[in-house]
Amino acid sequence: MTKAINIMKREHLSLNTVLHVLNQLVLDLEAGRLTADDVDYELFEKIMNYIEEFLDTMHHPKEDQYLFPALLKKTSESNDVIMQLQEQHQKGVEHRKKLEIHFQAMKDKHPGQVEKVIDALKDYLQAHREHMKLEDNVIIPLAERVLTPEDWAPIDEAFNQNEDPVFGDTPKNKFRKLLSDITFLAPAPIGLGGRRK
Amino acid sequence: MLKIENLTSHYGRIQALHGVDVEVNEGELVALVGGNGAGKTTLLRTISGLQEASGGKVSFEGQDITSMVAEKRVRLDIAQVPEGRQVFTALSVEDNIRLGAYTKSDKGEISADLEQMYGRFPILKEKRNLPAGTLSGGQQQMLAMARALMSRPRLLLLDEPSMGLSPVLVMEIFSIIEELKEQGVTIFLVEQNATAALRVADRGYVMETGKISLTGSGEKLLNDETVKAAYLGI
Numbered sequence: 001m002t003k004a005i006n007i008m009k010r011e012h013l014s015l016n017t018v019l020h021v022l023n024q025l026v027l028d029l030e031a032g033r034l035t036a037d038d039v040d041y042e043l044f045e046k047i048m049n050y051i052e053e054f055l056d057t058m059h060h061p062k063e064d065q066y067l068f069p070a071l072l073k074k075t076s077e078s079n080d081v082i083m084q085l086q087e088q089h090q091k092g093v094e095h096r097k098k099l100e101i102h103f104q105a106m107k108d109k110h111p112g113q114v115e116k117v118i119d120a121l122k123d124y125l126q127a128h129r130e131h132m133k134l135e136d137n138v139i140i141p142l143a144e145r146v147l148t149p150e151d152w153a154p155i156d157e158a159f160n161q162n163e164d165p166v167f168g169d170t171p172k173n174k175f176r177k178l179l180s181d182i183t184f185l186a187p188a189p190i191g192l193g194g195r196r197k
Numbered sequence: 198m199l200k201i202e203n204l205t206s207h208y209g210r211i212q213a214l215h216g217v218d219v220e221v222n223e224g225e226l227v228a229l230v231g232g233n234g235a236g237k238t239t240l241l242r243t244i245s246g247l248q249e250a251s252g253g254k255v256s257f258e259g260q261d262i263t264s265m266v267a268e269k270r271v272r273l274d275i276a277q278v279p280e281g282r283q284v285f286t287a288l289s290v291e292d293n294i295r296l297g298a299y300t301k302s303d304k305g306e307i308s309a310d311l312e313q314m315y316g317r318f319p320i321l322k323e324k325r326n327l328p329a330g331t332l333s334g335g336q337q338q339m340l341a342m343a344r345a346l347m348s349r350p351r352l353l354l355l356d357e358p359s360m361g362l363s364p365v366l367v368m369e370i371f372s373i374i375e376e377l378k379e380q381g382v383t384i385f386l387v388e389q390n391a392t393a394a395l396r397v398a399d400r401g402y403v404m405e406t407g408k409i410s411l412t413g414s415g416e417k418l419l420n421d422e423t424v425k426a427a428y429l430g431i
Contacts, residue, residue: 192336
């Protein structure tokens, strides 16, 4: 397994754990265990912050700039899937912003927003699941099959920057702290249930 | 740092360990993976002195500790986080943490270490006065780790720290383990979550029916077809 694939899989795993917390939020809102007043908006902001800074700013651009072009150069087998994934990367940012607007409206007690948040969250989670499934089941196996060690070198280097503590704003430590904050705030037993009312 | 040679251990007439050889070097994070009933916990308990060895040798920094009582091993800076947390449910969170420092006598040092634990595990500070039995599984796991760290271990034995926890908590536990390694703590980690354990480990051992069946770097074992099929669900 190349360094880049290893990092990509680890990053998908991190994202999945955060999405798991969001999924619990959907279940609690839907079942009435949580009302708009009980929602931990600080936790939601941390999750959105994580997704924006980690997924939309670091993870996806590395795929768009390094992995996908290398694959497109090597084979036409994945052209359609790559186009689809690139479109999803763009739409993911729009969906996140839409979700944030709905959450703000729910926080401001606008009528009917709980249902809108539930629907938007469900769509958002489903989109991520389908996106990762395509990458894990189609793109990564194809890349492992067709890319040579020379092709992988710049991809490995790019993804390694996500982990390297000496690169830029020490992203590894920054995201570790964000994930730790999310775990602290997420209600038990999903998280640690810190600073609960 | 830790050397285990031809170790055997029995529960009555049943032999649980069959000539196990394991080595953990200073500063390493070594994972021991394997299925249920493979003998992983027995091996860990034999290292910490909770389970008697019936043969072979356990050495720590060159000293033969095979017959040494558990308490003395803690004084050598070996600490164990047991499977299932095993916190003292009726005692407060803070008392549980303080108990981890029972081999220490410097009150100032103990107070400083306690504050350090609260810094590392802020949830324990929030719950410091509550009985440990009221904590959730994830909170209890943090408590069990804080308790072990209070003895300032140089060798930390972790038994299934992620067992029964949610994905985000598993991630947090492994992040803490990585941090401890970066701070120089030597770690011997027993896990059923083989993927997560081998990802963070420098080296790993695979155990089957009381024997070591495979060993290598974490990366090598992650890519090993037998390991993938048997333990990684790939």
